[in-house]
Amino acid sequence: MSDVPVADELGGFRAEVQRFLVSALPPELAARTKAGHTLSRDELMFWHRTLHGRGWVAPGWPTEHGGAGWSILQRHIYDEEAARAGAPSIIPMALTIVGPLLIAHGTDAQRTKYLPRILDGSEIWCQAWSEPEAGSDLASLRCHAERIGDEYVVNGTKIWTTFAQWADRCMLLARTATGDRQQFGITILLIDMKDPGVSIRPLPSLDGMHVLNQVYFDNVRVLVSDRVGPEDEGWGLLKSTVGHERILNADVGRARALLDRLIRTVQANPGAQPGLRSRVARAAIRLRSLEVLVMRALDSPDPANASGASIIKLLGTELQQEASWLMSEALGLYGLPYLPDVMQNGWQNEIPIGPDDAATVTPFYLFWRKASISAGTSEIMRNLIAQQVLGR
Ligand SMILES: Cc1cc2nc3c(=O)[nH]c(=O)nc-3n(C[C@H](O)[C@H](O)[C@H](O)COP(=O)(O)OP(=O)(O)OC[C@H]3O[C@@H](n4cnc5c(N)ncnc54)[C@H](O)[C@@H]3O)c2cc1C
Structure with missing residues (x-):
């Protein structure tokens, strides 16, 4: 559905991506991704390593740091073809947040130590910023780090x-000092999650899955050499990282895959509710607008700081939520069963209820409620748009 016109010379690149996807993406994995099944760690890391083997795992990183060094149009083409082929998304934090942060603000020793392991997938990273009383108001965070010698x-x-x-x-993100401004006194530290002082409490989400956690730090020791940037001044380094995260959260590739799936479902159900087709068409038009906004932001000299990042995040998450709701409507009663096991493993010995991918629809709808909260809530995005774009 979404063939954005590209320059002729990029046709060869598109064909190269298509050939790679045909040869490297196992059909079973593509089918599971397209049906919306929850993929295991092994499946996600398999695809990470496959992309790494081809040199494509970090499309936005410069080539001197092991990235693909793709242009904006090449990234767009890859996303488009990957979504169409059913390639999984990869675990994003290290590649889109930690890596760019270290490339921009890390030491040579940090880049040498961490970037290769991020690229080859031998280390998975998480992002520990939010606290029980510091989410939207992140600068009020209290998790504390005290410097003792070189730790x-x-x-x-x-x-x-x-x-x-x-x-x-x-x-x-740790509090190392307090001052007149909340933003002062925040320091970025790189933590080894195997430290004996780290413990984790799972937080099952509305869809029944375990993705989220509360993490406790009890006298966890971090070498000063694992601090990124100056002590107390981490906040200033986060600005571009947060912008990256917002653009990433729009997840245009995934939104496109979801809309393609929705269109297939509506086409297979000619008796679907009156008016549904025009709402799907409106969602497809909004997706086109979003693609253009994302490309324009990525093409700007400093994508993450572009004021468009908040608009992109807001529109992207609203679109994903709308598409997941339209999918439920399109399937009607078949979309109602709540079967998280099937979401993970597909139908086993049961007779499928309705179309093959119907069982994943309700958990998927529930899962996407989170999109307007994570990486900055929709209310906060509207505040930012009012301040930064409308100047209010
Ligand atoms: C699925 C998911 C994954 C996440 N992953 C991570 C992660 O990996 N790492 C991490 O650090 N964090 C993560 N988060 C946390 C996320 O960043 C926070 O949930 C988010 O910033 C909102 O903070 P909060 O939950 O404390 O809500 P609050 O800030 O308490 O907000 C509560 C409500 O008040 C509204 N509100 C707050 N302030 C204002 C205001 N000034 N104006 C108008 N309305 C306001 C909000 O919009 C919201 O509706 C994740 C969250 C989700 C849901």
Whole structure:
């Protein structure tokens, strides 16, 4: 559905991506991704390593740091073809947040130590920023790090930490001082999640899955050499990282895959509710607008700081939520069963209820309620748009 016109010379690149996807993506994995099944750690890391083997796992990183160094149009083409083929998304934190942060603000020693392991997938990272009383108001965070000699000793808790249960390392925001401005006194530390002082409490989400966690830090020791940037001044380094995360959360590739699936479902149900087709068409038009906004932001000299990042995040998450709701409507009663086991493993010995992918629809709808909260809530995005774009 979404063939954005590209320059002729990029046709060869598109064909190269298509050939790679045909040869490297196992059909069973593509089918599971397309049906919306929850993929295991092994499946996600298999695809990470496959992309790494081709040199494509970090499309936005410069080539001197092991990235693909793709242009904006090449990234768009890859996303489009990957979504169409059913390639899984990969675990994003290290590649889109930690890596760019270290490339921009890390030491040579940090880049040498961490970037290769991020690229080859030998270390999974999580992002420990939010706290029980510091979410939208992140600068009020209290998890504390005290410097003792050449180490920091960390105490406190973080919440909603995605994939902490799998993570080898985390990027932590810690309070090292207090001052007149809340933003002062925040320090970025790279933590080894195997430290005996780290413990994790799973937080099952509305769809029944375990992705989120509360993480406790009890006298966790971190070498000063694992601090990124100056002590107390981590906040200033986060600005571009947060912008990256917002653009990432729009997840245009996934939104496109979801809309393609929705269109197939509506086409297979000619008796679907009157008016549904025009709402699907409106969602497809909004997706086109979003694609253009994302490309424009990524093409700007400093994508993450572009004021469009908040608009992209807001529109992207609203679109994903709308599409997941339309999918439920399109399937009618067949979409109602709540079968998280089938979401993970597909139908086993049961007779499928309705179309093959119907069982994943309700958990998927529930899962996407989170999109307007994570990486900054929709209310906060509207505040930012009012301040930064409308100048109010
Ligand atoms: C699925 C998921 C994954 C996440 N993953 C991570 C992760 O990996 N690492 C991490 O650190 N964090 C993660 N988070 C946390 C996320 O960043 C926070 O949930 C988010 O920033 C909101 O903070 P909060 O939950 O404390 O809500 P609050 O900030 O307490 O907000 C509560 C409500 O008040 C509204 N509100 C707050 N302030 C204002 C205001 N000034 N104006 C108008 N309305 C306002 C909000 O919009 C919201 O509706 C994740 C969250 C989710 C849901």
